[in-house]
Amino acid sequence: MTEHVTTWLGVYHDGELRGRRLRQVEDHLAHCATCRAELERLRVLAALLQESPAAGGLTPPDRFVAQVGLRLPRRPVQTAWQRALEVGWQLTPVGLLGAWAFIQAIFLVSGVVMGALQLDLGSDVTTWLLPASRQGSWLAEVFGLSGASLSDIGQIALQLLDSGGPLGWGVTLNLVSLVVIGLLYCSWLASWWARRYHRGEGAT
Amino acid sequence: MSSRSAPSAETDVSNLELITQAQQGDRRAFGELVRRHRGGVVNVVYRMCGDANLAQDAAQEAFIRAWQHLPSYRPRSPFRNWVYRIATNVALDVLRREREMVDVDALPLAASDEGPEAAVEGKERGERVRQAVLALPPASRAVLVLREYEGLSYREIADTLGIPIGTVMSRLNYARNRLRESLAPYLEAL
Numbered sequence: 001m002t003e004h005v006t007t008w009l010g011v012y013h014d015g016e017l018r019g020r021r022l023r024q025v026e027d028h029l030a031h032c033a034t035c036r037a038e039l040e041r042l043r044v045l046a047a048l049l050q051e052s053p054a055a056g057g058l059t060p061p062d063r064f065v066a067q068v069g070l071r072l073p074r075r076p077v078q079t080a081w082q083r084a085l086e087v088g089w090q091l092t093p094v095g096l097l098g099a100w101a102f103i104q105a106i107f108l109v110s111g112v113v114m115g116a117l118q119l120d121l122g123s124d125v126t127t128w129l130l131p132a133s134r135q136g137s138w139l140a141e142v143f144g145l146s147g148a149s150l151s152d153i154g155q156i157a158l159q160l161l162d163s164g165g166p167l168g169w170g171v172t173l174n175l176v177s178l179v180v181i182g183l184l185y186c187s188w189l190a191s192w193w194a195r196r197y198h199r200g201e202g203a204t
Numbered sequence: 205m206s207s208r209s210a211p212s213a214e215t216d217v218s219n220l221e222l223i224t225q226a227q228q229g230d231r232r233a234f235g236e237l238v239r240r241h242r243g244g245v246v247n248v249v250y251r252m253c254g255d256a257n258l259a260q261d262a263a264q265e266a267f268i269r270a271w272q273h274l275p276s277y278r279p280r281s282p283f284r285n286w287v288y289r290i291a292t293n294v295a296l297d298v299l300r301r302e303r304e305m306v307d308v309d310a311l312p313l314a315a316s317d318e319g320p321e322a323a324v325e326g327k328e329r330g331e332r333v334r335q336a337v338l339a340l341p342p343a344s345r346a347v348l349v350l351r352e353y354e355g356l357s358y359r360e361i362a363d364t365l366g367i368p369i370g371t372v373m374s375r376l377n378y379a380r381n382r383l384r385e386s387l388a389p390y391l392e393a394l
Binding site for chain 2: 010011014016041042044045046048049050051052053054055056057058059061062064065067068069071072073196
């Protein structure tokens with residue numbers, strides 16, 4: 001004989017067993033008097049539970065409904081501004097997704113620029129980033145250097161952007177932005193759960 | 205076994221209409237919802253608390269909470285389960301508040317229509333059953349009440365109480381084992 005199926009008898013009794021497990025329990029019950037007796041005890045218990053009296057002396061339904069109606073508070077009416085705020089709050093994840101896509105686009109473009117520099121198009125890009133008309137003005141004052149050395153500074157700055165930090169500035173900034181967006185999303189999710197719980201959709 | 209069946213599709217449809225109207229502030233539609241679900245809600249709370257007066261107050265409180273939170277209700281799960289969830293939580297709140305005040309042994313006996321001897325015997329047995337159910341831990345009692353007195357499926361109980369199905373099974377198993385111990389003399393006599 002197979003092993004007793006007492007663990008599953010309650011579930012079987014409630015009609016919640018399906019598939020292979022159901023067949024296994026039925027096959028076992030056909031041969032096992034012990035488990036059949038156990039199942040019978042469950043049935044007797046269920047019948048006994050029904051002998052517990054229902055609540056007596058209740059208020060008639062109409063009166064009960066009227067009493068509830070009298071106790072119902074006015075439901076606060078949302079203003080257009082509150083509704084707009086609510087919609088905005090609901091759309092926060094979409095906004096975060098858009099911000100993430102925007103940041104990715106920025107890094108993609110900067111990657112293309114860096115690639116162009118590495119393909120020896122650097123001087124053109126540096127010239128574009130540091131126009132000749134401005135080379136002698138504020139940058140020279142800030143760094144206290146002559147106009148001639150400004151193109152060198154541009155090259156150095158771009159190299160720093162390209163290779164700064166252990167992972168490179170691009171990767172580091174990308175990771176930081178991802179973490180920030182992730183944290184914002186987690187905060188939103190937490191407040192969403194809190195609101196859901198508080199409002200009773202989850203557990204009023 | 206179960207005393208109630210799951211709501212029919214027709215009832216669900218008209219429930220949905222009533223819910224939509226009530227969500228827009230229609231108190232009459234909500235009154236109809238209260239009328240439809242009053243019996244089940246009072247029964248759940250009564251089986252949880254063990255006192256009819258307390259159960260009626262708690263049931264009214266449950267419906268008031270349901271009214272307040274109705275705009276956030278989404279008909280992904282039946283309204284009945286949603287309102288039972290609120291009722292169960294109200295009952296647990298009541299039990300916490302009234303723990304010192306409600307003495308299980310001192311609760312009044314319910315009326316019976318049986319003959320004198322059978323009535324006495326049946327009344328005593330029913331009363332012992334009620335006390336045994338009330339002696340269960342609230343979490344197991346809630347699962348047992350929803351299963352045995354309201355006939356909810358495991359999935360519905362899990363949704364109603366916000367717990368996994370495995371927990372429903374283990375709590376139900378625990379409750380039944382406890383009841384079999386405390387009601388052993390009556391089980392053997394049957």
